[in-house]
Amino acid sequence: MSKVAIIITSCDAYKECWKPMIFSLDKYWSDCEYPRYIITNYEEDNSLPNTNFIKIGDDRRSWCTLTRKGLEALDYEYVIFFQEDYWLGRKVDNEAIKAHVKYVEENNVDYLKIQDDIRRDNLRIDDSDYCMNPIDMRYAFNTAIAIWRKDTIIKLLPDGWDGWRFERQITDFVKENNININSQTLYSPLYKTKGIKTITGDAIVRGVWTPAAVDFLKENNFEDVLTKRAEMGPLNKWVRAHCPGHQSIWRWPFWGVLHILNKYKLNW
Numbered sequence: 052m053s054k055v056a057i058i059i060t061s062c063d064a065y066k067e068c069w070k071p072m073i074f075s076l077d078k079y080w081s082d083c084e085y086p087r088y089i090i091t092n093y094e095e096d097n098s099l100p101n102t103n104f105i106k107i108g109d110d111r112r113s114w115c116t117l118t119r120k121g122l123e124a125l126d127y128e129y130v131i132f133f134q135e136d137y138w139l140g141r142k143v144d145n146e147a148i149k150a151h152v153k154y155v156e157e158n159n160v161d162y163l164k165i166q167d168d169i170r171r172d173n174l175r176i177d178d179s180d181y182c183m184n185p186i187d188m189r190y191a192f193n194t195a196i197a198i199w200r201k202d203t204i205i206k207l208l209p210d211g212w213d214g215w216r217f218e219r220q221i222t223d224f225v226k227e228n229n230i231n232i233n234s235q236t237l238y239s240p241l242y243k244t245k246g247i248k249t250i251t252g253d254a255i256v257r258g259v260w261t262p263a264a265v266d267f268l269k270e271n272n273f274e275d276v277l278t279k280r281a282e283m284g285p286l287n288k289w290v291r292a293h294c295p296g297h298q299s300i301w302r303w304p305f306w307g308v309l310h311i312l313n314k315y316k317l318n319w
Contacts, residue, residue, distance in 0.1 A: 090121030
């Protein structure tokens with residue numbers, strides 16, 4: 052069994068993300084040494100350099116089912132997990148990523164989060180680059196960029212779950228099923244230098260391009276891709292731009308507005 056691959060989970064409905072995704076990897080991680088795979092339904096894009104496709108079929112499958120079946124088709128011990136709209140926004144330190152991979156191998160780590168979306172600095176392991184990540188809050192596990200032991204993530208992908216349910220309920224699933232996971236994060240001051248940074252807010256939210264995606268596509272001459280989806284509306288953009296962080300109680304009114312916009316599919 053080979054050690055590590057980059058896995059990009061996707062589906063045919065998001066195929067317009069593939070070219071900018073691979074472009075961002077080549078631009079910001081040109082010395083990457085790991086093979087990369089895109090999980091999808093039926094389609095592929097042979098114009099993408101050094102990119103393999105795992106075609107699972109049936110576009111009605113859930114996100115978890117599609118991702119799990121794609122992973123099961125791979126003969127690797129670890130995967131560096133991406134989604135198709137996690138376009139890189141800054142150069143990746145290849146030697147740092149190799150050091151993370153070596154660390155998870157030598158320390159029997161199942162899950163190492165390397166994208167800055169959760170902080171556990173109070174649980175730092177001695178003076179190392181890493182912190183423990185216990186399952187004591189929602190989103191302790193999520194779809195952020197991370198190094199996963201393949202056999203572990205496969206256990207956490209129940210049939211029928213979409214990505215939103217995975218993010219909301221996976222910690223409860225782990226507890227209820229007594230799944231033991233050695234889960235860690237990168238020490239937060241190192242996210243900027245030793246982690247992986249994407250464009251702000253990812254590329255797609257609720258089916259529309261985010262402002263960061265629009266900027267990326269225009270700057271890198273992907274105007275043809277830009278026309279494939281609507282851009283986020285002005286109210287959506289304003290609320291997301293001014294919404295306080297996860298630690299602030301003032302985020303709730305903002306999240307309430309976003310919930311209404313999302314529920315009724317209002318791209319205002």
